Amino acid sequence: MLNLVNATKPTFYFIGVTTGQSSIMKLFPLWAKSLCIDAEIKGIDIDIHANREVYREVVTFLKNDPLSLGALVTTHKIDLYHAAKDLFDELDPYALLFGELSSISKRDGKLIGHAKDHISSGLAMEGFLPKDYWNKHKGDVLIMGAGGSAIAIVSNLIHDAKRNGMPSAIYVTNRSQSRLDSMQKIISEMSTDVPIQYLTVDEPFKNDKVLSKLKPYSLVINATGLGKDRPGSPLSNEALFPHNSLVWELNYRGDLLFMHQALSQKDTQSLYVEDGWIYFIHGWTQVISEVFQIQLNNEQFTEIERISSEFNQSKLSGK
Secondary structure, X not given: OOOOOOOOOOEEXXXXXXXXXXXXXXXXXXXHHHHOOOOEEEEEEOOOOOOHHHHHHXXXXXXXXXXXXXXXXXXXXXXXXXXXXXXXXXXXXXXXXXXXXXXEEEEOOEXXXXXXXXXXXXXXXXXXXXXXXXXXXXXXXXXXXXXXXXXXXXXXXXXXHHHHOOOOOEEEEEOOXXXXXXXXXXXXOXXXXXXXXXXXXXXXXXXXXXXXOOOOOOEEEEOOOEOOOEOOOOOOOOOOOOOOOEEEEOOOOOOOHHHHHHHOOXXXXXXXXXXXXXXXXXXXXXXXXXXXXXOOOHHHHHHHHHHXXXXXXXXXXXX
């Protein structure tokens, strides 16, 4: 088990795989100062697809420890939900619909779970997806990975149809058929006329083959986690991105091989390549707002972006 120790001061947790490597461990104190939050952050590292009792131990600890205020969950969003959903006093409608949660908070003595990816991924996409993109270009979408982020992105594409239209086709690939089946069941409950193919892919060259089917002006997304907690890419180095397409690496740290594969073709294939940095900021600020019961205004969010940008530039320069 995890040997969790009761907090001695107000504490916010990050539940992930390699939390100590995340920029949030250094960024959160800077954000907290700016937002006048009196709390520290601690990481809880859990192996991918851990035993359900591990997830239950973590949720029980958060529920019972008075100074443990809440947590952000990455990687384990679906597994934690299914293992410990009965321990929550309230689950928001999106957590119930998507079968996952990324935010754990407390309010009036109740433990509450929220799914926030549909908000954070939607805000991140708004930053780089041109208005009316699908109506103008009729491209496709390939999402590699079928976890909570992939589900949230597809739901945003469906709900954003009035602003941007819909892609001609959506392909979702994943190593696990059970995750694909679960995602298909969730998405089928939403209204959409766009054909979605769910494909079991266990080797990078098979993702290459799906990629080769895409039209120009498509959107290609790495939602696998490969390149962050685990090295590598869902594509081989022989993969060819469709011309004039958008490429979105959901990760912002790690070897980021997928992003580098896209950048190597940026000029020849006329690609726009987006990393996961803005998605990271939106994801964290959404959960922080929930846990600390604050609503960030535009001025506060702009300041968070400034602090984060300065931190990232300092990190890149080695200072």
